[in-house]
Amino acid sequence: xxxxxxxxxxxxxxxxxxxxxxxxxxxxxxxxxxxxxxxxxxxxxxxxxxxxxxxxxxxxxxxxxxxxxxxxxxxxxxxxxxxxxxxxxxxxxxxxxxxxxxxxxxxxxxxxxxxxxxxxxxxxxxxxxxxxxxxxxxxxxxxxxxxxxxxxxxxxxxxxxxxxxxxxxxxxxxxxxxxxxxxxxxxxxxxxxxxxxxx
Amino acid sequence: xxxxxxxxxxxxxxxxxxxxxxxxxxxxxxxxxxxxxxxxxxxxxxxxxxxxxxxxxxxxxxxxxxxxxxxxxxxxxxxxxxxxxxxxxxxxxxxxxxxxxxxxxxxxxxxxxxxxxxxxxxxxxxxxxxxxxxxxxxxxxxxxxxxxxxxxxxxxxxxxxxxxxxxxxxxxxxxxxxxxxxxxxxxxxxxxxxxxxxx
Numbered sequence: 153x154x155x156x157x158x159x160x161x162x163x164x165x166x167x168x169x170x171x172x173x174x175x176x177x178x179x180x181x182x183x184x185x186x187x188x189x190x191x192x193x194x195x196x197x198x199x200x201x202x203x204x205x206x207x208x209x210x211x212x213x214x215x216x217x218x219x220x221x222x223x224x225x226x227x228x229x230x231x232x233x234x235x236x237x238x239x240x241x242x243x244x245x246x247x248x249x250x251x252x253x254x255x256x257x258x259x260x261x262x263x264x265x266x267x268x269x270x271x272x273x274x275x276x277x278x279x280x281x282x283x284x285x286x287x288x289x290x291x292x293x294x295x296x297x298x299x300x301x302x303x304x305x306x307x308x309x310x311x312x313x314x315x316x317x318x319x320x321x322x323x324x325x326x327x328x329x330x331x332x333x334x335x336x337x338x339x340x341x342x343x344x345x346x347x348x349x350x351x
Numbered sequence: 352x353x354x355x356x357x358x359x360x361x362x363x364x365x366x367x368x369x370x371x372x373x374x375x376x377x378x379x380x381x382x383x384x385x386x387x388x389x390x391x392x393x394x395x396x397x398x399x400x401x402x403x404x405x406x407x408x409x410x411x412x413x414x415x416x417x418x419x420x421x422x423x424x425x426x427x428x429x430x431x432x433x434x435x436x437x438x439x440x441x442x443x444x445x446x447x448x449x450x451x452x453x454x455x456x457x458x459x460x461x462x463x464x465x466x467x468x469x470x471x472x473x474x475x476x477x478x479x480x481x482x483x484x485x486x487x488x489x490x491x492x493x494x495x496x497x498x499x500x501x502x503x504x505x506x507x508x509x510x511x512x513x514x515x516x517x518x519x520x521x522x523x524x525x526x527x528x529x530x531x532x533x534x535x536x537x538x539x540x541x542x543x544x545x546x547x548x549x550x
Binding site for chain 2: 304308320
């Protein structure tokens with residue numbers, strides 16, 4: 153799970169990391185917010201009505217959900233479970249509330265926080281989108297500072313100063329987590345033991 | 352700290368990982384065992400007399416030490432502390448006893464276990480050295496199987512099947528550990544806060 157405030161460059165880092173990492177799928181969130189011009193339904197998000205979203209909540213089809221700025225966002229459960237059952241990994245782009253909800257249910261989940269290099273650079277990046285009015289920019293800045301205060305609850309933090317370095321760090325975290333003995337010990341020691349006996 | 356039985360290819364993986372990792376120093380162990388032909392004093396080990404080794408123990412100059420096959424091995428404390436104080440990392444090549452001793456004293460230390468791809472391959476590698484007699488080979492095999500049983504006490508495990516993959520995994524673990532918020536949170540949130548106040 154990767155979190156990071158607007159302006160942390162999270163989307164770009166995730167998509168670059170996915171290009172160079174095998175066995176990693178992106179979890180597409182469902183949302184009730186309107187689609188932006190550059191977004192594609194079923195690729196960037198599943199854009200759904202509020203009624204549909206409420207059905208998903210009722211049927212426990214969401215691993216987590218949250219209301220942000222009056223819109224709902226949630227993580228469909230089944231695609232995540234299917235990827236994990238196939239032995240692959242899922243990358244989720246989540247805000248702090250969502251990430252902490254999922255960690256409650258999946259203690260194995262890994263939390264990565266992406267940080268802008270500085271507050272000034274964060275503001276510059278939020279402004280450079282050019283799509284938001286001044287009130288929205290202020291709200292995004294405050295929300296970003298709020299999210300950063302949750303940093304200590306995350307396992308890893310990456311400062312996105314140079315894109316290439318940030319991508320390399322995210323790829324390294326995924327690779328290192330795959331080497332964790334807690335994910336790994338049973339299978340390999342069983343294999344060792346059976347080979348040892350057969351010799 | 353990297354452990355792995357004879358035949359796990361540990362030395363090679365460590366030296367390749369060091370070539371591509373900034374800010375990483377190798378801790379040179381002290382030992383009372385005789386120097387082998389291809390080894391250099393002060394590079395591969397500090398070769399010392401038993402008297403000198405006992406002095407080091409008495410003066411608490413060793414972070415850990417152990418007796419293996421009748422010889423003593425230990426980690427000089429000062430070089431490790433100096434590198435850490437300079438903000439760099441130290442890589443230690445340790446047997447299981449040594450690694451677990453150091454973790455007692457330094458709970459932040461990261462334990463990586465390097466595994467041979469199979470028992471058969473382990474034996475092949477131990478035999479291919481050509482320097483050991485049959486009894487030594489048996490002893491090394493038993494000791495290797497014994498060490499592998501400590502795997503679950505390690506944080507990470509890497510199967511050294513292809514050297515290049517094993518090196519990439521070790522480098523990734525070092526990089527990921529450097530992103531851990533527990534090593535990182537105080538410095539960066541202080542920085543954020545002071546920037547935030549000054550704007």
